[in-house]
Amino acid sequence: MLLRELTLSDEDTFHWANNEAWEEHFVFAHYFESLAQNDFNNYVKILPELSQGFHLPSGHVPCTLLFAFDEKGKIVGRTSIRHELTEFLKLVGGHIGYGVVPSERRKGYASAILKESLKYIKEHLPQIPKALVTCDIDNVGSIKTIERNGGVLKDIQEKRRYWIGL
Numbered sequence: 001m002l003l004r005e006l007t008l009s010d011e012d013t014f015h016w017a018n019n020e021a022w023e024e025h026f027v028f029a030h031y032f033e034s035l036a037q038n039d040f041n042n043y044v045k046i047l048p049e050l051s052q053g054f055h056l057p058s059g060h061v062p063c064t065l066l067f068a069f070d071e072k073g074k075i076v077g078r079t080s081i082r083h084e085l086t087e088f089l090k091l092v093g094g095h096i097g098y099g100v101v102p103s104e105r106r107k108g109y110a111s112a113i114l115k116e117s118l119k120y121i122k123e124h125l126p127q128i129p130k131a132l133v134t135c136d137i138d139n140v141g142s143i144k145t146i147e148r149n150g151g152v153l154k155d156i157q158e159k160r161r162y163w164i165g166l
Ligand SMILES: CC(C)(COP(=O)(O)OP(=O)(O)OC[C@H]1O[C@@H](n2cnc3c(N)ncnc32)[C@H](O)[C@@H]1OP(=O)(O)O)[C@@H](O)C(=O)NCCC(=O)NCCS
Pocket: 023, 026, 096, 097, 098, 099, 100, 101, 104, 105, 106, 107, 108, 109, 110, 111, 112, 134, 135, 136, 139, 140, 141, 142, 144, 145
């Protein structure tokens, strides 16, 4: 599994992954519709800019969206790495949000994506000494993923909230 930025040559696999049967509450491609207006070339261009803090809707913080590819270059998931925490992110979203394409689940991708996301933060965002990662109270797959990556349960409010030291 390789976690990296989206490039123009990823268009077909991006559309395939985006059209998979995601849970209703889960957004696979943040800002694709709203900011990039469903235009893939535009999306590839604005993602690095969003990471630098440009174009952000009010109340949103800079975030880096990275996509997970299998050995054949197919997208199998994605991660969203938020550079700061708002009150909402503290309670609900955390620093890292990840998802695995439904047909690619139970193959270890989530654990690998979280591991690489933590590595990314350590290398690129030194201002974050520990990452907040949250999940739904009954999301067994995500609980295992977080705990396997060193998550220490902070509390359970709207979500289960974990700290992972970097
Ligand atoms: C939660 C999610 C990320 C798990 O992805 P995944 O690639 O299937 O996870 P992994 O294969 O790395 O599995 C991690 C562990 O959880 C277990 N697991 C995964 N899904 C599970 C499920 N639905 N029920 C029970 N256990 C599950 C796996 O078996 C594995 O444990 P094991 O090695 O002891 O068997 C995926 O189901 C998903 O994208 N869900 C929708 C979005 C979401 O909930 N994101 C997380 C919120 S931040």
